[in-house]
Amino acid sequence: MAVRTAAVAVACAITASACATTVTLQSATGPVEPGATPTPAGSSATPTASPTPTARPALAYDEAIDDYIVDIEAFWARHLPDVFGVDFIPVVHLTPFDPDDRSTWPPCDGEFGPMELYRDNAFYCAPDDVIAWDAEGLFPRLYAEYGDFVLGLVLAHEYGHAIQSRADLLGPDVYMELQADCFSGAWAASLLDTDGPLVLAPSDLDVAVAGFLEFADSAALPQSTPDAHGSAFDRLRAFRTGLDTGAAGCVSYLDDPPDLSQIWAQGGGGDLPLAELLPSMIDDVGLLAEDLGGADAPVAGLPESLVVVASDEVALQSCRGAGQGPDTGPVAFYCPADDMVYAAELDELWSRAGDFAASYLVLHAYATAMVLSMDEGRDVALVALGADCMVGAWSRRWFDAASSAPVPAALALTLSPGDLDEAIVGVLLVPARAAFGQRVPDLRAFERISSFSDGFFDGLDSCALTG
Numbered sequence: 001m002a003v004r005t006a007a008v009a010v011a012c013a014i015t016a017s018a019c020a021t022t023v024t025l026q027s028a029t030g031p032v033e034p035g036a037t038p039t040p041a042g043s044s045a046t047p048t049a050s051p052t053p054t055a056r057p058a059l060a061y062d063e064a065i066d067d068y069i070v071d072i073e074a075f076w077a078r079h080l081p082d083v084f085g086v087d088f089i090p091v092v093h094l095t096p097f098d099p100d101d102r103s104t105w106p107p108c109d110g111e112f113g114p115m116e117l118y119r120d121n122a123f124y125c126a127p128d129d130v131i132a133w134d135a136e137g138l139f140p141r142l143y144a145e146y147g148d149f150v151l152g153l154v155l156a157h158e159y160g161h162a163i164q165s166r167a168d169l170l171g172p173d174v175y176m177e178l179q180a181d182c183f184s185g186a187w188a189a190s191l192l193d194t195d196g197p198l199v200l201a202p203s204d205l206d207v208a209v210a211g212f213l214e215f216a217d218s219a220a221l222p223q224s225t226p227d228a229h230g231s232a233f234d235r236l237r238a239f240r241t242g243l244d245t246g247a248a249g250c251v252s253y254l255d256d257p258p259d260l261s262q263i264w265a266q267g268g269g270g271d272l273p274l275a276e277l278l279p280s281m282i283d284d285v286g287l288l289a290e291d292l293g294g295a296d297a298p299v300a301g302l303p304e305s306l307v308v309v310a311s312d313e314v315a316l317q318s319c320r321g322a323g324q325g326p327d328t329g330p331v332a333f334y335c336p337a338d339d340m341v342y343a344a345e346l347d348e349l350w351s352r353a354g355d356f357a358a359s360y361l362v363l364h365a366y367a368t369a370m371v372l373s374m375d376e377g378r379d380v381a382l383v384a385l386g387a388d389c390m391v392g393a394w395s396r397r398w399f400d401a402a403s404s405a406p407v408p409a410a411l412a413l414t415l416s417p418g419d420l421d422e423a424i425v426g427v428l429l430v431p432a433r434a435a436f437g438q439r440v441p442d443l444r445a446f447e448r449i450s451s452f453s454d455g456f457f458d459g460l461d462s463c464a465l466t467g
C-alpha cells in the first residue's frame with residue numbers, strides 16, 4: 001500500500017465515525033525491518049497448500065503427468081469442435097527436459113531460447129507444436145509442494161496455448177495468457193463433476209490458488225515477453241471464469257477482454273509500516289463505508305477501536321465470551337462484546353507476505369462487524385464471504401485512488417496490483433475468523449478469494465449482504 005500523495009488531513013471533518021476510531025499499538029508492533037519487500041511470487045511468501053485434503057489418493061508423479069495429458073486431450077476432443085469449429089489434433093511433442101542438460105532442450109522454430117525459458121518453466125512452442133517442461137526442477141518441486149493436481153493445471157494451461165494455435169486465436173500476450181488460464185479452469189470444471197479417476201474435491205481449488213501465485217509462465221518462443229502473464233489476482237479470475245462458464249466462456253478473452261487490475265494499475269506501493277498504515281486504513285474504512293453505502297450506509301456497524309495485542313492468546317482472552325482456545329499465528333477478529341477489533345501477530349504476516357496481507361486480516365474483521373450489523377442471523381461462512389466481498393469493494397476504491405478514477409477526496413491510502421496478490425496470500429495463510437475469533441469451518445480459500453474478486457470488480461451490490 002502507499003500513502004496517497006493528495007491525502008489531506010481533514011478526514012475527521014467529513015465523518016465522525018472515522019474520527020471515533022482509535023488505534024492502540026502494543027508491544028507486538030515493534031519496528032519492522034526496512035527494505036523487506038516480500039512479493040507473493042517469491043518463494044518465501046508462497047504458501048504451501050499440501051495439507052489440503054483431496055478426495056482421492058494422490059497420483060504418482062509419472063502417472064499424474066500421463067493421466068492428466070490423456071484427460072486434457074479428451075476434454076478438447078469433446079469441446080474444440082463445438083466451441084471453435086475445429087477438429088482436435090493432439091499436440092505432437094510432449095517433452096520433459098533437464099534445464100542443466102542442453103541436449104534435452106527442445107528447440108523452437110529451429111532455435112534454442114535463453115536459459116530462462118528452460119529453468120523452472122513450462123512452455124508451448126507453436127511452430128514445432130511442442131509442450132515442454134522442466135522435469136528436473138519445476139515439475140518435481142510443484143508435485144512435492146502442492147500435489148498432483150498442480151501438474152494438471154500447468155499442462156492444461158500450456159495445452160490452452162496449443163488450442164489457441166489450432167483455433168488461430170491471436171491477441172496481446174497478457175490476454176493470451178489469461179485465456180489459457182481460463183481454458184485450464186474449464187478443464188478443471190470437468191473434473192469436479194465426474195465419477196472418473198481424476199475427480200477433484202473443491203479443496204483442490206485451493207491448490208490452484210497457491211499454484212497461480214508462483215507459476216512462472218512464459219509466452220511461446222520467440223516473442224517471449226516478461227510480465228505479460230497477468231497478476232495472480234487476474235489469473236485466478238480468468239481461471240474462475242473457465243471454471244464457471246466452460247471453454248465457451250473463454251472465447252471472448254481476445255475480442256472483448258475483461259477488465260484487468262494489472263493494466264489499470266499505476267505505480268507500486270512498497271510496504272508501509274503497520275504503525276503508519278493501520279490508523280490511516282481505519283480512517284479510510286470509515287469513509288468508504290459511508291461512500292459505498294450511500295444514504296443507507298451502515299457506518300454505525302463499524303467497530304469503535306482497533307486493538308493490536310501481543311499474541312493470539314491475549315486477543316482471545318480480551319474478547320469476553322471467546323469459546324476457543326488460543327493458537328499461534330497472525331489473527332484479527334471482531335469482538336461484539338466490546339465492539340472492538342482485536343489483532344495479533346500482524347508483524348509476522350507483514351514480513352512474510354507484505355503489508356496488504358496483514359491489512360486484509362484487519363479489514364476482514366471490520367467488514368465482519370458491518371455484515372453482522374446488516375444481517376445478524378447470517379450463517380458464519382456467509383458472514384465471512386460477505387466480509388471478503390466487502391473488503392474487495394473497499395480495495396477497489398483504494399485501487400482507483402491510485403489512478404484518476406473518482407474516489408472520496410480524503411482517502412489516505414492507495415493499492416497497487418501487487419497488493420491484490422498479497423491479499424490472496426493473506427487469505428491462503430490465515431483462515432477466516434468469525435465474531436469472537438471463532439473459526440469458520442469448511443471455508444475454502446478459493447471461495448473467499450472469489451468473493452473478494454466479486455466485490456472488487458462488481459462492487460458492493462454483488463455481495464448479497466442483506467437478508
Ligand SMILES: [Zn+2]
Nearest residue numbers: 177180217218
Ligand atoms: Zn502461458
